[in-house]
Amino acid sequence: MATGRTHRPATRSRGIPEATVARLPLYLRALTALSERSVPTVSSEELAAAAGVNSAKLRKDFSYLGSYGTRGVGYDVEYLVYQISRELGLTQDWPVVIVGIGNLGAALANYGGFASRGFRVAALIDADPAMAGKPVAGIPVQHTDELEAIIRDNGVSIGVIATPAGAAQQVCDRLVAAGVTSILNFAPTVLTVPDGVDVRKVDLSIELQILAFHEQRKAGEEAAADVTQAAGTTNSAVAAKREDSATDQGPDGDVPAVMPA
Amino acid sequence: MATGRTHRPATRSRGIPEATVARLPLYLRALTALSERSVPTVSSEELAAAAGVNSAKLRKDFSYLGSYGTRGVGYDVEYLVYQISRELGLTQDWPVVIVGIGNLGAALANYGGFASRGFRVAALIDADPAMAGKPVAGIPVQHTDELEAIIRDNGVSIGVIATPAGAAQQVCDRLVAAGVTSILNFAPTVLTVPDGVDVRKVDLSIELQILAFHEQRKAGEEAAADVTQAAGTTNSAVAAKREDSATDQGPDGDVPAVMPA
Protein backbone atom coordinates (compact mmCIF):
# COMPACT_ATOMS: atom_id res chain seq x y z
CA MET A 1 0.00 0.00 0.00
CA ALA A 2 2.99 2.22 0.15
CA THR A 3 2.57 5.49 1.88
CA GLY A 4 -1.01 6.29 1.11
CA ARG A 5 -2.28 9.17 3.12
CA THR A 6 -0.88 9.34 6.58
CA HIS A 7 -3.21 6.88 8.07
CA ARG A 8 -1.64 5.20 10.99
CA PRO A 9 -2.16 5.18 14.71
CA ALA A 10 -0.95 8.62 15.55
CA THR A 11 -0.47 7.49 19.07
CA ARG A 12 2.86 5.84 18.54
CA SER A 13 4.25 7.30 15.40
CA ARG A 14 7.95 6.94 15.84
CA GLY A 15 8.44 5.21 19.15
CA ILE A 16 10.43 2.12 18.28
CA PRO A 17 10.51 -0.25 21.27
CA GLU A 18 13.90 -0.70 22.84
CA ALA A 19 13.70 -4.45 22.39
CA THR A 20 13.17 -3.94 18.70
CA VAL A 21 16.11 -1.58 18.39
CA ALA A 22 18.29 -4.20 20.02
CA ARG A 23 17.32 -6.70 17.36
CA LEU A 24 17.76 -4.47 14.33
CA PRO A 25 21.53 -5.03 14.22
CA LEU A 26 20.84 -8.74 14.20
CA TYR A 27 18.53 -8.45 11.22
CA LEU A 28 20.97 -6.18 9.51
CA ARG A 29 23.75 -8.70 9.84
CA ALA A 30 21.63 -11.49 8.40
CA LEU A 31 20.45 -9.26 5.59
CA THR A 32 23.97 -8.20 4.74
CA ALA A 33 24.95 -11.84 4.40
CA LEU A 34 22.02 -12.41 2.06
CA SER A 35 22.93 -9.32 0.11
CA GLU A 36 26.43 -10.63 -0.43
CA ARG A 37 24.97 -13.79 -1.83
CA SER A 38 22.87 -11.65 -4.14
CA VAL A 39 19.62 -12.95 -2.73
CA PRO A 40 16.96 -10.52 -3.97
CA THR A 41 14.13 -11.12 -1.51
CA VAL A 42 13.56 -12.94 1.72
CA SER A 43 10.49 -13.96 3.66
CA SER A 44 9.98 -13.17 7.30
CA GLU A 45 10.22 -16.86 8.02
CA GLU A 46 13.61 -17.27 6.37
CA LEU A 47 15.07 -14.11 7.78
CA ALA A 48 13.78 -14.89 11.24
CA ALA A 49 15.47 -18.26 11.11
CA ALA A 50 18.74 -16.65 10.05
CA ALA A 51 18.54 -14.13 12.85
CA GLY A 52 17.44 -16.68 15.39
CA VAL A 53 14.13 -15.11 16.28
CA ASN A 54 10.43 -15.73 15.95
CA SER A 55 8.98 -14.72 12.58
CA ALA A 56 5.99 -12.93 14.07
CA LYS A 57 8.33 -10.90 16.21
CA LEU A 58 10.39 -9.98 13.19
CA ARG A 59 7.36 -8.82 11.28
CA LYS A 60 6.19 -6.76 14.18
CA ASP A 61 9.65 -5.27 14.55
CA PHE A 62 9.66 -4.25 10.90
CA SER A 63 6.16 -2.88 11.21
CA TYR A 64 7.56 -0.23 13.53
CA LEU A 65 9.83 0.95 10.75
CA GLY A 66 7.10 0.98 8.14
CA SER A 67 5.60 -1.31 5.56
CA TYR A 68 8.63 -2.46 3.67
CA GLY A 69 7.42 -5.90 2.71
CA THR A 70 5.35 -7.22 -0.15
CA ARG A 71 2.64 -9.67 0.76
CA GLY A 72 2.99 -12.96 -0.95
CA VAL A 73 6.64 -12.28 -1.69
CA GLY A 74 8.60 -11.06 1.29
CA TYR A 75 11.12 -8.29 1.79
CA ASP A 76 13.51 -6.78 -0.70
CA VAL A 77 16.92 -7.46 0.79
CA GLU A 78 18.77 -4.41 -0.51
CA TYR A 79 16.00 -2.05 0.36
CA LEU A 80 15.69 -3.43 3.85
CA VAL A 81 19.42 -3.20 4.42
CA TYR A 82 19.24 0.43 3.55
CA GLN A 83 16.20 1.16 5.68
CA ILE A 84 17.59 -0.51 8.75
CA SER A 85 20.97 1.10 8.27
CA ARG A 86 19.35 4.45 8.07
CA GLU A 87 17.16 3.80 11.06
CA LEU A 88 20.17 2.79 13.12
CA GLY A 89 22.08 5.83 11.98
CA LEU A 90 24.72 3.83 10.20
CA THR A 91 24.58 5.89 7.05
CA GLN A 92 26.65 8.50 8.78
CA ASP A 93 30.11 8.44 10.24
CA TRP A 94 30.51 7.94 13.96
CA PRO A 95 33.90 8.84 15.36
CA VAL A 96 34.65 6.82 18.47
CA VAL A 97 37.34 7.11 21.10
CA ILE A 98 38.65 4.22 23.13
CA VAL A 99 39.96 5.07 26.56
CA GLY A 100 42.26 2.60 28.27
CA ILE A 101 44.59 0.86 25.88
CA GLY A 102 45.47 -2.27 27.78
CA ASN A 103 44.92 -5.77 26.53
CA LEU A 104 41.24 -5.27 26.00
CA GLY A 105 41.50 -1.75 24.63
CA ALA A 106 44.07 -2.89 22.12
CA ALA A 107 41.91 -5.83 21.12
CA LEU A 108 38.98 -3.49 20.59
CA ALA A 109 41.12 -1.13 18.53
CA ASN A 110 42.09 -4.04 16.31
CA TYR A 111 38.56 -5.31 16.09
CA GLY A 112 37.40 -5.17 12.51
CA GLY A 113 33.81 -4.60 13.49
CA PHE A 114 34.69 -1.07 14.39
CA ALA A 115 35.94 0.14 11.08
CA SER A 116 33.08 -1.35 9.16
CA ARG A 117 29.66 0.08 9.06
CA GLY A 118 29.82 3.66 10.15
CA PHE A 119 32.15 3.49 13.10
CA ARG A 120 35.63 4.93 12.99
CA VAL A 121 38.22 4.90 15.73
CA ALA A 122 39.06 8.57 16.03
CA ALA A 123 41.57 8.18 18.84
CA LEU A 124 43.06 5.89 21.43
CA ILE A 125 43.60 7.37 24.85
CA ASP A 126 45.56 6.07 27.81
CA ALA A 127 46.70 7.47 31.11
CA ASP A 128 50.12 5.89 30.92
CA PRO A 129 52.64 8.43 29.57
CA ALA A 130 54.78 5.55 28.35
CA MET A 131 52.02 4.59 25.95
CA ALA A 132 51.83 8.02 24.35
CA GLY A 133 52.78 8.01 20.72
CA LYS A 134 53.03 4.27 20.59
CA PRO A 135 50.92 3.00 17.72
CA VAL A 136 48.20 0.46 18.36
CA ALA A 137 46.27 -0.88 15.40
CA GLY A 138 47.99 1.77 13.36
CA ILE A 139 46.76 4.59 15.55
CA PRO A 140 49.09 6.45 17.90
CA VAL A 141 47.97 6.41 21.52
CA GLN A 142 47.37 9.81 23.03
CA HIS A 143 47.60 10.84 26.63
CA THR A 144 44.57 11.42 28.80
CA ASP A 145 45.45 15.10 29.01
CA GLU A 146 44.34 15.43 25.42
CA LEU A 147 40.95 13.86 26.06
CA GLU A 148 38.86 16.99 26.01
CA ALA A 149 40.58 18.40 22.95
CA ILE A 150 40.21 15.14 21.06
CA ILE A 151 36.51 14.91 21.80
CA ARG A 152 35.96 18.49 20.77
CA ASP A 153 38.10 18.52 17.64
CA ASN A 154 36.67 15.30 16.27
CA GLY A 155 33.10 15.83 17.30
CA VAL A 156 33.09 12.55 19.15
CA SER A 157 29.81 11.55 20.73
CA ILE A 158 30.49 7.89 21.45
CA GLY A 159 33.13 6.77 23.91
CA VAL A 160 34.37 3.32 24.84
CA ILE A 161 35.75 2.80 28.32
CA ALA A 162 38.22 -0.06 28.68
CA THR A 163 40.08 1.18 31.73
CA PRO A 164 40.44 -0.53 35.09
CA ALA A 165 37.34 -0.26 37.22
CA GLY A 166 38.88 2.31 39.50
CA ALA A 167 39.36 4.83 36.73
CA ALA A 168 36.12 4.26 34.88
CA GLN A 169 33.86 6.75 36.64
CA GLN A 170 36.43 9.49 36.43
CA VAL A 171 37.01 8.87 32.74
CA CYS A 172 33.28 8.73 32.23
CA ASP A 173 32.79 12.08 33.90
CA ARG A 174 35.43 13.67 31.71
CA LEU A 175 33.98 12.17 28.56
CA VAL A 176 30.52 13.40 29.41
CA ALA A 177 31.78 16.84 30.36
CA ALA A 178 33.57 17.02 27.04
CA GLY A 179 30.42 16.26 25.12
CA VAL A 180 30.15 12.50 24.81
CA THR A 181 26.55 11.34 25.15
CA SER A 182 26.88 7.60 24.55
CA ILE A 183 29.21 5.30 26.42
CA LEU A 184 30.08 1.68 26.00
CA ASN A 185 31.53 0.51 29.29
CA PHE A 186 33.77 -2.54 29.56
CA ALA A 187 34.93 -1.77 33.08
CA PRO A 188 33.24 -3.77 35.83
CA THR A 189 31.64 -0.80 37.52
CA VAL A 190 28.30 0.90 37.69
CA LEU A 191 28.64 4.24 35.96
CA THR A 192 26.62 7.20 37.06
CA VAL A 193 25.76 9.64 34.31
CA PRO A 194 23.43 12.60 33.86
CA ASP A 195 20.13 12.25 32.08
CA GLY A 196 20.45 12.25 28.36
CA VAL A 197 23.57 10.13 28.37
CA ASP A 198 23.23 6.51 27.33
CA VAL A 199 25.39 3.84 28.88
CA ARG A 200 25.64 0.25 27.78
CA LYS A 201 27.83 -2.15 29.64
CA VAL A 202 29.68 -5.24 28.57
CA ASP A 203 30.74 -7.33 31.51
CA LEU A 204 32.49 -10.62 31.06
CA SER A 205 32.30 -11.44 34.73
CA ILE A 206 28.56 -11.04 34.87
CA GLU A 207 27.99 -13.15 31.79
CA LEU A 208 30.09 -15.94 33.20
CA GLN A 209 28.28 -15.83 36.50
CA ILE A 210 24.92 -16.07 34.78
CA LEU A 211 26.16 -19.09 32.87
CA ALA A 212 27.45 -20.61 36.08
CA PHE A 213 24.04 -20.24 37.63
CA HIS A 214 22.35 -22.17 34.87
CA GLU A 215 25.17 -24.66 34.77
CA GLN A 216 24.78 -25.35 38.44
CA ARG A 217 21.08 -25.78 38.03
CA LYS A 218 21.55 -28.28 35.24
CA ALA A 219 23.99 -30.23 37.36
CA GLY A 220 21.63 -30.10 40.31
CA GLU A 221 18.82 -31.63 38.33
CA GLU A 222 20.65 -34.86 37.84
CA ALA A 223 22.14 -35.02 41.28
CA ALA A 224 18.63 -34.39 42.53
CA ALA A 225 17.76 -32.72 45.75
CA ASP A 226 20.42 -31.38 48.04
CA VAL A 227 21.54 -27.78 47.86
CA THR A 228 19.43 -25.45 49.91
CA GLN A 229 20.22 -26.07 53.52
CA ALA A 230 23.25 -28.24 53.22
CA ALA A 231 25.45 -25.39 54.34
CA GLY A 232 23.46 -24.48 57.38
CA THR A 233 22.18 -21.06 58.09
CA THR A 234 24.67 -19.38 60.29
CA ASN A 235 27.68 -17.27 59.75
CA SER A 236 29.87 -20.21 60.49
CA ALA A 237 29.25 -21.20 56.94
CA VAL A 238 30.64 -17.90 55.85
CA ALA A 239 33.69 -18.29 57.99
CA ALA A 240 34.32 -21.75 56.69
CA LYS A 241 33.93 -20.56 53.16
CA ARG A 242 36.35 -17.74 53.67
CA GLU A 243 39.00 -19.94 55.13
CA ASP A 244 38.99 -22.48 52.41
CA SER A 245 39.02 -19.86 49.78
CA ALA A 246 42.57 -18.92 50.47
CA THR A 247 43.45 -19.51 46.88
CA ASP A 248 40.68 -17.20 45.97
CA GLN A 249 41.35 -13.68 45.11
CA GLY A 250 43.27 -12.28 47.98
CA PRO A 251 42.89 -8.77 49.29
CA ASP A 252 42.20 -7.19 45.96
CA GLY A 253 39.15 -9.29 45.42
CA ASP A 254 37.28 -6.27 44.31
CA VAL A 255 37.36 -5.38 40.77
CA PRO A 256 39.76 -7.47 38.92
CA ALA A 257 41.48 -4.93 36.82
CA VAL A 258 40.36 -5.29 33.30
CA MET A 259 43.87 -4.74 32.21
CA PRO A 260 47.05 -3.05 33.20
CA ALA A 261 47.05 0.54 32.24
CA MET B 1 3.65 -15.27 51.23
CA ALA B 2 2.51 -18.34 53.10
CA THR B 3 -1.05 -17.41 52.40
CA GLY B 4 -0.45 -17.39 48.71
CA ARG B 5 -3.01 -19.61 47.11
CA THR B 6 -1.33 -21.05 44.08
CA HIS B 7 2.28 -21.84 44.67
CA ARG B 8 4.67 -22.19 41.82
CA PRO B 9 4.29 -25.50 40.11
CA ALA B 10 8.02 -25.61 39.65
CA THR B 11 10.43 -26.32 42.42
CA ARG B 12 10.84 -23.48 44.81
CA SER B 13 14.48 -22.67 44.50
CA ARG B 14 14.35 -22.84 40.74
CA GLY B 15 11.75 -20.16 40.37
CA ILE B 16 14.25 -17.34 40.25
CA PRO B 17 13.34 -14.96 37.43
CA GLU B 18 15.95 -14.58 34.75
CA ALA B 19 16.04 -10.83 35.26
CA THR B 20 16.89 -11.40 38.90
CA VAL B 21 19.65 -13.84 38.08
CA ALA B 22 21.18 -11.25 35.79
CA ARG B 23 21.30 -8.76 38.65
CA LEU B 24 22.75 -11.06 41.28
CA PRO B 25 26.31 -10.59 40.00
CA LEU B 26 25.80 -6.87 40.31
CA TYR B 27 24.73 -7.15 43.90
CA LEU B 28 27.56 -9.52 44.60
CA ARG B 29 30.09 -7.06 43.30
CA ALA B 30 28.72 -4.26 45.42
CA LEU B 31 28.58 -6.50 48.45
CA THR B 32 32.15 -7.65 47.97
CA ALA B 33 33.29 -4.06 47.94
CA LEU B 34 31.42 -3.45 51.20
CA SER B 35 32.88 -6.60 52.67
CA GLU B 36 36.38 -5.40 51.97
CA ARG B 37 35.62 -2.19 53.78
CA SER B 38 34.44 -4.34 56.66
CA VAL B 39 30.95 -2.95 56.55
CA PRO B 40 28.87 -5.34 58.65
CA THR B 41 25.37 -4.63 57.40
CA VAL B 42 23.72 -2.73 54.59
CA SER B 43 20.19 -1.58 53.93
CA SER B 44 18.37 -2.31 50.70
CA GLU B 45 18.45 1.39 49.98
CA GLU B 46 22.20 1.68 50.26
CA LEU B 47 22.95 -1.50 48.39
CA ALA B 48 20.52 -0.62 45.66
CA ALA B 49 22.24 2.71 45.18
CA ALA B 50 25.61 0.99 44.94
CA ALA B 51 24.32 -1.46 42.41
CA GLY B 52 22.44 1.16 40.46
CA VAL B 53 18.99 -0.33 40.84
CA ASN B 54 15.70 0.39 42.54
CA SER B 55 15.57 -0.64 46.19
CA ALA B 56 12.19 -2.32 45.87
CA LYS B 57 13.50 -4.35 43.00
CA LEU B 58 16.50 -5.39 45.04
CA ARG B 59 14.35 -6.50 47.95
CA LYS B 60 12.12 -8.47 45.65
CA ASP B 61 15.15 -10.06 44.05
CA PHE B 62 16.45 -11.14 47.44
CA SER B 63 13.04 -12.42 48.40
CA TYR B 64 13.42 -15.07 45.72
CA LEU B 65 16.51 -16.33 47.47
CA GLY B 66 14.92 -16.35 50.87
CA SER B 67 14.52 -14.04 53.83
CA TYR B 68 18.06 -13.07 54.51
CA GLY B 69 17.42 -9.62 55.87
CA THR B 70 16.59 -8.30 59.30
CA ARG B 71 13.84 -5.75 59.47
CA GLY B 72 14.91 -2.51 61.00
CA VAL B 73 18.55 -3.33 60.32
CA GLY B 74 19.24 -4.51 56.81
CA TYR B 75 21.27 -7.34 55.39
CA ASP B 76 24.38 -8.96 56.82
CA VAL B 77 27.01 -8.32 54.19
CA GLU B 78 29.11 -11.44 54.71
CA TYR B 79 26.13 -13.69 54.89
CA LEU B 80 24.60 -12.24 51.77
CA VAL B 81 27.86 -12.54 49.87
CA TYR B 82 27.89 -16.18 50.73
CA GLN B 83 24.26 -16.79 49.85
CA ILE B 84 24.49 -15.10 46.48
CA SER B 85 27.78 -16.80 45.71
CA ARG B 86 26.23 -20.12 46.47
CA GLU B 87 23.12 -19.36 44.46
CA LEU B 88 25.22 -18.40 41.47
CA GLY B 89 27.32 -21.48 41.85
CA LEU B 90 30.49 -19.59 42.60
CA THR B 91 31.44 -21.67 45.58
CA GLN B 92 32.68 -24.29 43.23
CA ASP B 93 35.40 -24.27 40.65
CA TRP B 94 34.47 -23.73 37.02
CA PRO B 95 37.13 -24.67 34.54
CA VAL B 96 36.77 -22.63 31.37
CA VAL B 97 38.33 -22.96 27.95
CA ILE B 98 38.89 -20.07 25.59
CA VAL B 99 38.87 -20.93 21.92
CA GLY B 100 40.42 -18.48 19.50
CA ILE B 101 43.49 -16.78 20.88
CA GLY B 102 43.65 -13.67 18.74
CA ASN B 103 43.66 -10.15 20.10
CA LEU B 104 40.41 -10.64 21.92
CA GLY B 105 41.10 -14.15 23.12
CA ALA B 106 44.43 -13.04 24.54
CA ALA B 107 42.80 -10.09 26.25
CA LEU B 108 40.22 -12.39 27.80
CA ALA B 109 42.93 -14.77 28.95
CA ASN B 110 44.65 -11.90 30.68
CA TYR B 111 41.44 -10.64 32.16
CA GLY B 112 41.67 -10.77 35.91
CA GLY B 113 37.97 -11.33 36.27
CA PHE B 114 38.41 -14.87 35.12
CA ALA B 115 40.76 -16.09 37.76
CA SER B 116 38.81 -14.59 40.59
CA ARG B 117 35.57 -15.87 41.89
CA GLY B 118 35.27 -19.45 40.85
CA PHE B 119 36.40 -19.32 37.27
CA ARG B 120 39.67 -20.80 36.13
CA VAL B 121 41.12 -20.80 32.65
CA ALA B 122 41.73 -24.47 32.08
CA ALA B 123 43.08 -24.08 28.57
CA LEU B 124 43.60 -21.81 25.61
CA ILE B 125 42.85 -23.29 22.23
CA ASP B 126 43.65 -21.99 18.77
CA ALA B 127 43.52 -23.40 15.27
CA ASP B 128 46.81 -21.86 14.25
CA PRO B 129 49.60 -24.44 14.61
CA ALA B 130 52.08 -21.60 14.99
CA MET B 131 50.38 -20.61 18.23
CA ALA B 132 50.70 -24.02 19.78
CA GLY B 133 52.90 -24.05 22.83
CA LYS B 134 53.23 -20.32 22.85
CA PRO B 135 52.30 -19.03 26.29
CA VAL B 136 49.57 -16.44 26.64
CA ALA B 137 48.85 -15.09 30.08
CA GLY B 138 51.13 -17.78 31.39
CA ILE B 139 49.17 -20.57 29.78
CA PRO B 140 50.48 -22.45 26.76
CA VAL B 141 48.15 -22.39 23.78
CA GLN B 142 46.98 -25.77 22.58
CA HIS B 143 45.90 -26.80 19.15
CA THR B 144 42.29 -27.33 18.20
CA ASP B 145 42.97 -31.00 17.69
CA GLU B 146 43.22 -31.33 21.45
CA LEU B 147 39.85 -29.72 22.05
CA GLU B 148 37.86 -32.84 22.84
CA ALA B 149 40.54 -34.28 25.07
CA ILE B 150 40.92 -31.02 26.98
CA ILE B 151 37.19 -30.74 27.60
CA ARG B 152 36.99 -34.30 28.76
CA ASP B 153 40.10 -34.37 30.93
CA ASN B 154 39.31 -31.16 32.71
CA GLY B 155 35.58 -31.63 33.02
CA VAL B 156 34.97 -28.33 31.29
CA SER B 157 31.35 -27.29 30.98
CA ILE B 158 31.80 -23.63 30.06
CA GLY B 159 33.41 -22.54 26.83
CA VAL B 160 34.30 -19.09 25.52
CA ILE B 161 34.36 -18.58 21.78
CA ALA B 162 36.58 -15.77 20.56
CA THR B 163 37.19 -17.01 17.05
CA PRO B 164 36.36 -15.27 13.78
CA ALA B 165 32.69 -15.48 12.88
CA GLY B 166 33.27 -18.08 10.22
CA ALA B 167 34.68 -20.62 12.63
CA ALA B 168 32.32 -20.03 15.51
CA GLN B 169 29.56 -22.47 14.68
CA GLN B 170 31.98 -25.25 13.97
CA VAL B 171 33.85 -24.66 17.19
CA CYS B 172 30.54 -24.46 19.00
CA ASP B 173 29.44 -27.81 17.63
CA ARG B 174 32.66 -29.43 18.73
CA LEU B 175 32.46 -27.92 22.18
CA VAL B 176 28.91 -29.11 22.63
CA ALA B 177 29.68 -32.56 21.30
CA ALA B 178 32.54 -32.77 23.76
CA GLY B 179 30.29 -31.96 26.68
CA VAL B 180 30.20 -28.20 27.06
CA THR B 181 26.75 -26.99 28.02
CA SER B 182 27.33 -23.26 28.47
CA ILE B 183 28.87 -20.99 25.88
CA LEU B 184 29.90 -17.38 25.97
CA ASN B 185 30.10 -16.23 22.38
CA PHE B 186 32.15 -13.21 21.31
CA ALA B 187 31.96 -14.01 17.62
CA PRO B 188 29.43 -11.95 15.64
CA THR B 189 27.26 -14.89 14.66
CA VAL B 190 24.07 -16.52 15.73
CA LEU B 191 24.97 -19.87 17.20
CA THR B 192 22.65 -22.82 16.87
CA VAL B 193 22.79 -25.25 19.75
CA PRO B 194 20.73 -28.20 21.00
CA ASP B 195 18.28 -27.84 23.84
CA GLY B 196 19.92 -27.81 27.20
CA VAL B 197 22.85 -25.71 26.07
CA ASP B 198 22.97 -22.08 27.16
CA VAL B 199 24.48 -19.44 24.95
CA ARG B 200 25.15 -15.86 25.89
CA LYS B 201 26.57 -13.48 23.37
CA VAL B 202 28.73 -10.44 23.71
CA ASP B 203 28.69 -8.37 20.58
CA LEU B 204 30.54 -5.12 20.34
CA SER B 205 29.05 -4.29 16.99
CA ILE B 206 25.52 -4.62 18.20
CA GLU B 207 26.13 -2.49 21.25
CA LEU B 208 27.63 0.26 19.16
CA GLN B 209 24.76 0.17 16.74
CA ILE B 210 22.26 0.49 19.54
CA LEU B 211 24.16 3.47 20.86
CA ALA B 212 24.25 4.97 17.37
CA PHE B 213 20.49 4.66 17.13
CA HIS B 214 19.95 6.63 20.29
CA GLU B 215 22.67 9.06 19.36
CA GLN B 216 21.02 9.75 16.06
CA ARG B 217 17.75 10.26 17.79
CA LYS B 218 19.26 12.78 20.16
CA ALA B 219 20.87 14.61 17.28
CA GLY B 220 17.65 14.62 15.30
CA GLU B 221 16.07 16.52 18.10
CA GLU B 222 17.73 19.79 17.31
CA ALA B 223 17.88 19.53 13.58
CA ALA B 224 14.33 18.30 13.32
CA ALA B 225 13.64 20.36 10.26
CA ASP B 226 16.50 19.17 8.21
CA VAL B 227 16.45 16.93 5.23
CA THR B 228 13.03 15.69 6.05
CA GLN B 229 9.79 17.23 5.16
CA ALA B 230 7.42 14.74 6.61
CA ALA B 231 7.08 13.99 10.26
CA GLY B 232 4.31 15.73 11.99
CA THR B 233 3.77 13.83 15.13
CA THR B 234 6.35 14.42 17.78
CA ASN B 235 5.31 11.72 20.07
CA SER B 236 6.98 8.81 21.72
CA ALA B 237 7.56 7.14 24.93
CA VAL B 238 11.11 8.45 24.86
CA ALA B 239 13.93 7.60 27.12
CA ALA B 240 13.52 4.06 28.17
CA LYS B 241 16.69 4.48 30.08
CA ARG B 242 16.71 5.99 33.47
CA GLU B 243 19.60 6.52 35.73
CA ASP B 244 19.31 6.96 39.42
CA SER B 245 20.24 10.59 39.45
CA ALA B 246 16.91 11.61 38.15
CA THR B 247 16.31 15.24 38.76
CA ASP B 248 14.67 17.01 35.94
CA GLN B 249 13.56 16.03 32.52
CA GLY B 250 15.67 18.49 30.68
CA PRO B 251 15.08 19.31 27.05
CA ASP B 252 14.47 15.80 26.03
CA GLY B 253 12.04 15.91 23.20
CA ASP B 254 13.20 13.09 21.05
CA VAL B 255 11.66 13.22 17.66
CA PRO B 256 13.39 11.34 14.97
CA ALA B 257 14.20 13.54 12.06
CA VAL B 258 13.88 10.86 9.52
CA MET B 259 10.87 9.05 8.32
CA PRO B 260 10.36 6.08 6.13
CA ALA B 261 9.57 6.78 2.51
Added chain:
DNA sequence: ATGTCTTTGTGAACGCGTGCACAAAGATTG
Protein backbone atom coordinates in the same frame (compact mmCIF):
# COMPACT_ATOMS: atom_id res chain seq x y z
C1' DA C 1 -10.66 -10.91 -14.87
C1' DT C 2 -11.21 -14.05 -11.57
C1' DG C 3 -9.70 -17.27 -8.38
C1' DT C 4 -6.10 -19.28 -5.67
C1' DC C 5 -2.11 -19.15 -3.03
C1' DT C 6 1.44 -17.02 -0.33
C1' DT C 7 3.04 -13.90 3.02
C1' DT C 8 2.60 -9.63 5.34
C1' DG C 9 0.85 -6.59 8.98
C1' DT C 10 -1.56 -6.38 13.26
C1' DG C 11 -5.43 -6.87 16.85
C1' DA C 12 -5.73 -9.12 21.02
C1' DA C 13 -4.42 -12.01 24.81
C1' DC C 14 -0.99 -13.37 27.85
C1' DG C 15 3.05 -13.34 30.84
C1' DC C 16 6.95 -11.17 32.84
C1' DG C 17 9.20 -7.47 35.10
C1' DT C 18 8.92 -3.12 37.57
C1' DG C 19 7.76 0.09 41.06
C1' DC C 20 4.51 1.77 44.52
C1' DA C 21 2.89 1.65 48.88
C1' DC C 22 2.11 -0.48 53.14
C1' DA C 23 1.63 -3.91 56.79
C1' DA C 24 4.53 -6.86 59.46
C1' DA C 25 8.72 -7.68 62.00
C1' DG C 26 12.17 -6.67 64.70
C1' DA C 27 15.46 -3.31 66.87
C1' DT C 28 15.81 0.36 70.07
C1' DT C 29 14.62 3.53 73.56
C1' DG C 30 12.38 5.15 77.71
Added chain:
DNA sequence: CAATCTTTGTGCACGCGTTCACAAAGACAT
Protein backbone atom coordinates in the same frame (compact mmCIF):
# COMPACT_ATOMS: atom_id res chain seq x y z
C1' DC D 1 7.15 -3.83 79.04
C1' DA D 2 5.28 -0.60 76.02
C1' DA D 3 6.00 2.81 72.58
C1' DT D 4 8.44 4.25 68.66
C1' DC D 5 11.26 3.91 64.84
C1' DT D 6 13.48 1.59 60.98
C1' DT D 7 13.58 -1.47 57.24
C1' DT D 8 12.12 -5.63 55.20
C1' DG D 9 8.97 -8.48 52.42
C1' DT D 10 5.20 -8.43 49.26
C1' DG D 11 0.35 -7.62 47.33
C1' DC D 12 -1.09 -5.12 43.57
C1' DA D 13 -1.37 -2.58 39.45
C1' DC D 14 0.67 -1.11 35.36
C1' DG D 15 3.26 -1.28 31.08
C1' DC D 16 6.25 -3.60 27.88
C1' DG D 17 7.29 -7.41 25.03
C1' DT D 18 5.99 -11.79 23.02
C1' DT D 19 3.11 -14.84 20.61
C1' DC D 20 -0.95 -16.45 18.30
C1' DA D 21 -4.01 -16.29 14.80
C1' DC D 22 -6.18 -14.21 11.00
C1' DA D 23 -7.85 -10.80 7.71
C1' DA D 24 -5.93 -8.05 4.08
C1' DA D 25 -2.89 -7.48 0.23
C1' DG D 26 -0.68 -8.62 -3.51
C1' DA D 27 1.53 -12.17 -6.79
C1' DC D 28 0.56 -15.64 -9.92
C1' DA D 29 -2.03 -18.99 -12.73
C1' DT D 30 -5.84 -19.89 -15.63
